[in-house]
Amino acid sequence: MADKTKQEKPGYKTIPMGGMIPRAGSSEDYKTGDWRVKKPVRDDEKCIDCLFCYIFCPERAVSVTEDGKIGKINLDYCKGCGICAEECPKDAIKMELE
Amino acid sequence: MGKKVALIGTAAMATAMRQINPDVVSAFPITPQTAIVQDFASYVHNGMVDTEFITVESEHSAMSACVGAASAGARVMTATSSAGLALMWEILSIASGLRLPVVMTNVNRALSAPINIHCDHSDSMGARDAGWIQFYSENSQEGYDNLIKSIRIAEDENVRLPAMVMIDGFITGHSTEILEILEDSQVKGFLKENKAPYSVLDIENPSTFGPLQLTDYYFETKKQEADAMVASMDTIKAVCKEYRELSGREQPLVDTYMIDDAEMAIMVLSSTAGTTRSVVRELRKDGIKAGLIKPRLFRPFPKEEIIESTKNLKALAVLDRSDSFSGQGGPLYSEVRSALYDLDTKPVITNYVYGLGGRDTTIDQIKKAFNDLSSVAKTGKAENLVNYLGVRE
Ligand code: SF4
Ligand code: SF4
Numbered sequence: 001m002a003d004k005t006k007q008e009k010p011g012y013k014t015i016p017m018g019g020m021i022p023r024a025g026s027s028e029d030y031k032t033g034d035w036r037v038k039k040p041v042r043d044d045e046k047c048i049d050c051l052f053c054y055i056f057c058p059e060r061a062v063s064v065t066e067d068g069k070i071g072k073i074n075l076d077y078c079k080g081c082g083i084c085a086e087e088c089p090k091d092a093i094k095m096e097l098e
Numbered sequence: 099m100g101k102k103v104a105l106i107g108t109a110a111m112a113t114a115m116r117q118i119n120p121d122v123v124s125a126f127p128i129t130p131q132t133a134i135v136q137d138f139a140s141y142v143h144n145g146m147v148d149t150e151f152i153t154v155e156s157e158h159s160a161m162s163a164c165v166g167a168a169s170a171g172a173r174v175m176t177a178t179s180s181a182g183l184a185l186m187w188e189i190l191s192i193a194s195g196l197r198l199p200v201v202m203t204n205v206n207r208a209l210s211a212p213i214n215i216h217c218d219h220s221d222s223m224g225a226r227d228a229g230w231i232q233f234y235s236e237n238s239q240e241g242y243d244n245l246i247k248s249i250r251i252a253e254d255e256n257v258r259l260p261a262m263v264m265i266d267g268f269i270t271g272h273s274t275e276i277l278e279i280l281e282d283s284q285v286k287g288f289l290k291e292n293k294a295p296y297s298v299l300d301i302e303n304p305s306t307f308g309p310l311q312l313t314d315y316y317f318e319t320k321k322q323e324a325d326a327m328v329a330s331m332d333t334i335k336a337v338c339k340e341y342r343e344l345s346g347r348e349q350p351l352v353d354t355y356m357i358d359d360a361e362m363a364i365m366v367l368s369s370t371a372g373t374t375r376s377v378v379r380e381l382r383k384d385g386i387k388a389g390l391i392k393p394r395l396f397r398p399f400p401k402e403e404i405i406e407s408t409k410n411l412k413a414l415a416v417l418d419r420s421d422s423f424s425g426q427g428g429p430l431y432s433e434v435r436s437a438l439y440d441l442d443t444k445p446v447i448t449n450y451v452y453g454l455g456g457r458d459t460t461i462d463q464i465k466k467a468f469n470d471l472s473s474v475a476k477t478g479k480a481e482n483l484v485n486y487l488g489v490r491e
Contacts, residue, residue, distance in 0.1 A: 012318035012325070017258060018197035019311050019319035022296055024304035 032059055036080030038095040040073055046092035053084035053093060100278040100345065107270040110238035110277055111177065111203045111263075112137035114245040116147055117285035120201075121172035124152035124163035128182035129215045130267040131205040135177055157182040161189035161200075168198035169307045171294030173249065176200065179267060180207035183221045187228070193260040194229025194323060196307055199252035199292070200260040203245060206368070206419075207267040208455045216456020217267040219367065220420040223429045229323055231261035231330060232397040234367040239277040240394065241265040243347060246285055250337045253292045257330040259323075266369040268456065280345060288344055327398050334395065352403035353392040356382060360389030360410065362445075362471040365434065366417040367393060370452070370459050374417075377464040388468055396430070401437045408438060411445035413475035415467050417487070419453045427451070427484040448480045452487040463488045 016022050040053075049069045054062040061078035063071035073084075085093040105113065112134045115123070123142075125135040142151045152163045160176055168174045178186060183204055193200045204222050208214040222232060231251060235241035241263060248261040265271055280288075296305045311319055334351070342348060355375050357363060364374050371392040381388040391407045391414075393400060408414055416435075418428020426432055427449035438444040450467050453459045467487060474480045 009314060010318075012321040015315065015318050015322065017295060017322065018195065018307070019309065019315060020196070020296055021306040021309055022303070026306065026309075 032079040033076045038080050040093045043092045046090045056087045100280045107238040108133035110242045114242045116141045119147045120175040122150045122167035122174045124160045125176045126157045126160045128179045130271045131177045131179040157185040161186040164200045170299045171297035173292045174200045177203040179205045180221045190228040197258040201248045202262045205267045205271045214455040218419045218454045223420040233263045235265045236371045238275045254333045269369045351395045351400045355390040357389040361387040362413040362475045363389035364415045365391040413471045414445040414447045417450045449484045450487040
């Protein structure tokens with residue numbers, strides 16, 4: 001295990017009071033991708049662009065293209081929960097071990 | 099100038115709350131605190147305060163509502179006792195961990211079981227490590243004064259910690275005493291604007307309160323809180339000095355009576371200090387060099403003042419109105435012993451657990467403790483370090 005005290009993070013003298021985060025959008029810094037065991041792989045042949053996976057994804061890891069079609073899955077944030085695969089009406093998403 | 103009034107202790111606390119005029123009060127009734135929020139609810143109803151009064155179904159929710167309101171930057175108060183404080187326990191450390199200056203009266207009452215409504219300090223001593231500033235009050239006057247001071251202390255930018263003020267259930271809470279209250283305008287003038295560094299309602303500067311902190315930041319946040327508690331002593335002293343100038347009441351953090359030439363002394367919190375003082379007065383008539391030490395503050399622990407007050411003593415008995423069930427005596431005793439441990443010369447320190455469940459603590463009991471102490475002072479040895487005062491065998 002890495003020694004947590006050696007990491008270059010701010011210390012108690014400089015962090016904000018009460019453990020609070022004094023700015024918005026900080027969850028962007030938190031990459032949930034490293035939680036993942038299996039990753040979603042989409043079969044574009046089967047996909048009908050219903051966008052269910054985009055709506056159901058709890059991490060907003062699925063994107064939508066400018067013309068309203070389903071886009072890339074951002075693996076920095078996809079935590080591999082498999083909800084998209086479960087909800088896809090066309091069985092177009094398979095969860096595969098990385 | 100202030101005026102003299104005759105009030106029961108809970109009414110004195112409610113009066114202080116009226117004069118403080120908090121933005122939000124959320125509370126749940128529990129004996130013997132109920133009279134405070136009952137009085138305060140009538141002030142709200144009669145338009146005597148500007149407070150938003152949030153009624154809830156439990157103390158857990160009361161403290162949760164206080165945390166929410168304080169996160170928005172409001173001046174927040176509540177009151178509780180015994181099981182009510184115990185039910186708040188989870189949220190107590192959230193208030194302190196988030197550094198929210200919630201101020202509360204705890205009317206001391208024994209914890210169940212056996213169920214009991216009378217005074218001991220098991221409730222607030224159970225919360226001694228929750229990160230709250232703790233004041234203990236001998237009488238209504240001190241309770242009133244401590245509550246007003248606590249607002250200034252808790253809200254100070256260098257402190258930002260919650261504070262609880264104790265008065266003894268029934269003994270102080272339901273007894274009528276004369277006290278001097280400040281003018282409403284004096285209290286208003288004494289309090290400063292509550293400048294919360296962040297507010298959850300400030301949409302211009304969005305912020306997150308209470309995010310998850312695991313192995314990476316939790317420790318730092320807690321160390322910062324620990325430092326804030328230690329550093330709060332400076333603010334406490336400054337606020338007490340300012341309040342002394344306003345009220346004319348000398349209220350040192352560790353009060354003493356006849357201590358300068360005392361060979362032995364009793365140290366005790368809250369109302370039993372009054373009983374002890376009268377025993378000291380009597381013993382002094384017989385030429386016995388007895389004294390009294392009464393800490394008003396327990397968190398942060400006033401170590402320097404405690405050391406100063408005990409420096410000439412041969413024997414010291416620390417009285418605890420709660421037990422720690424450790425075989426090592428009550429909480430005040432263990433902390434006082436620890437504070438004196440490193441000194442080259444120190445008194446022999448014994449402990450008496452007393453008054454549990456509201457058991458009367460009589461003049462005779464205090465005399466007995468002094469009697470034991472005088473042989474400890476003579477021999478330099480104590481037969482028993484931990485004793486129980488006023489319990490039947
Ligand atoms: S596996 Fe879960 S996190 Fe990843 S894209 Fe699908 S729904 Fe989103
Ligand atoms: S849920 Fe399935 S069909 Fe719908 S957009 Fe996603 S992958 Fe395509």
